[in-house]
Amino acid sequence: MASVSSSAADTLDPAKGAINTDYVRHYMIYSGLTQFDSNLSPQLGLAEAIESGDRKVWRIRLRKNVQFHDGSTLTSEDVVYSLLRHKDPATASKVKSVADQIQTxxxxxxxxxxxxxEQPNADLPAILATSHFLIVRNGARDFRSANGCGPYRCRVFNPGVRTIGVRNENYWKSGRPYLDEIELIGIPDEVSRVNALLSADVHLINAVNARSIRRIERSARHRVLETKSGLYTDLIMRQDRAPTSNPDFTAAMRSLVDRELIRKALFRGRATLANDHPIAPSNPYYLPGLPQRAYDPDHAKFLLKRAGLLNVRLPVYASPAAEGSVDMASILQESAASIGMHLAVNRVPSDGYWSNHWMRHPLTFGNINPRPTADLLFSLFFKSDAVWNESGWKNDQFDQLLFAARGEADEAKRKQMYGDMQVLVHQGGGVGIPVFISLLDAYDRRLQGFGAIPIGGLMGYSFAENVWWAG
Known part of the structure; x- marks a missing residue:
């Protein structure tokens, strides 16, 4: 299987997973207390039962006789350690801001x-199904190797090169997994990734460009699977640096985004218009009726003139690692040039983009994978102290609403709170989100059992335990 990215930052620690190759690797090796079905509803995993009367105190009963790869038995101590380690700053967990709501x-x-x-949250079962909260062995600190209770044991882990997983004969799901071995590699260039599939060098790829669909479907041996999702590539305007922190500049850049052109030209219609906030129309908490921001170069020019920034030359960093960002940057550059603004597009390689460029310049692009709940999206990417708060945006009202919504028992009020948060991000969140991108995977027809779980491509990153080979 070839993914879009692989680098020296690849990790076997679920707490540090940052890209889709990490997520696939982690779901191969580890198991979670819950797991997602095709409707993104959390189903029982290592947990035999998970219950709460007040959504604040939860009781989790574990399956018995589940073994880690080293032969040790899963117990409550492993779960306690796995969840609490996210709260320790020394762990450097990517979901610390989410785990901070856990009191004990x-x-x-x-x-x-x-x-x-700390307060009620009805979404805990869904949170526990995400890859970062997969269960590790009590006391695990050295992740140069892996010891999980997932469907595959890690035989080879060479960061930036490949990962090989071999079938776990003692997996707790009877009869699974079906495959003997899976090798994960990274091929950053999409054309090269498609070529590798069509030449049978690999059997499954993700992040297919819509322009490649016809070419793949002309092959009798291959298929493309489209999954509607909340995936988005966003323009990041740091709110803690000049000149992007200027509200007029942020508003101007959003008015320069030609969303319909991006939807049609870049994604061949395999995308849904977005409105500068991260909640997709398929989400039950999506706010209908929020006026769609229009492409308006004249308004952008007015705002930039008022800010004294019309003639400023500003670099914007894009990379194939952030799907569609290079083409988005070119479209934005042309729109800016039409009003006398000078944007210099710096195309940088996929390798190292997330560690060396993402969020490190006033203007960059991000690529945010779908999340199962509105709370997770907002907690991970917009909460003031979130590790992945891309634009450095801080808003006390937003943070207060986020906390309040988690524990709100009245569903109508909860929906209103999430709607208010969408408005706040739409107005000043420091990101421009033009479209929600359909997930496009392509695979060899002999790979059976492959389907859609809209938390992400590659069957919500969990294809490994679900597919079999019909050679």
Missing amino acids: VSAVGHYEVEVRL
Whole structure:
């Protein structure tokens, strides 16, 4: 399987997963307390039961006789350690801002755990299904190798080169996984990735460009799977640096984004218009009726003149690592030039983009994978102290609404709160989100059982335990 990215930053630590190759690797090796179905509803995994009367105190009963790859048995102590390590700053967990809502985690016997939250949150079962919260062995700190209780044991891990997983004969799901071995590699260039598929060098790829669909479908041996999703590539305007912190500049750049052109030309219609906030129309908390921001170069010119920034030369960093960002940057550059603004597009390689460029310049692009809940999206990318707060945007009202929505029992009020948060991000969140991109995977027809789980491509990153080979 060839993914869009692989680098020296590849990790076997679920807490540090940052790209889709990491997520696939982690779902291969580890298991979670819950897991997503095709409707993004959390189903039981290592948890045999997960219950709460007030959505603040949760009781989790574990399956018995589940083994880690080293032969040790899963117990409540492993779960306690796995959840609490996200709260420790030394772990450098990518979801620390989410885990901060966990007040305590304690073992109640050998196979039962109590999770107490700072305040009620009905989304805890969905949170626990995400890859970062997969369960590791109690005390695990050295992730140069891996010890999970997932469907595959890690035989080879060479960051930036490849990962090889071999079938776990003692997997807790009877009869699974079906394949003997899976090799993960990274091929950053999309054309090269498609060529590798069509020449049978690989059997499954992700992040297919819509322009490649016809070419792949002309092959009798291959298929393309489209999954509607909340994936987006966004223009990041740092709110803690000049000149992008100027509100007029941020508003002007959003008015220069030609969303319809991006939807049709870049994604061949395999995308849905977005409105500068991260909640897709398929999300139950999506706010209908928010006026769609229009492409308006004249208004952008007025705002830039008022800010004294019309003639400023500003670099924008784009990379194939952020899907569509290079073409988006070119379209934005042309729109800017039409009003006398000078944008210099710096195309940088995929390798190292996320560690060396993303969020490190006033103007960059991000590429945000779908998340199962509105709370997770907002907590990970817009909460003031979130590690992945791309634009450095800080808004006390937003943070207060985020906390309040988690514990709101009245569903109508909760929906209103999420709507208010969408308005705040739309107005000043420091990002421009033009479209929600359909996930496009391509695969060899002999690979059976492959389907859609809209948390991400590659069957929500969990294809490994679900597919089989019909050679």
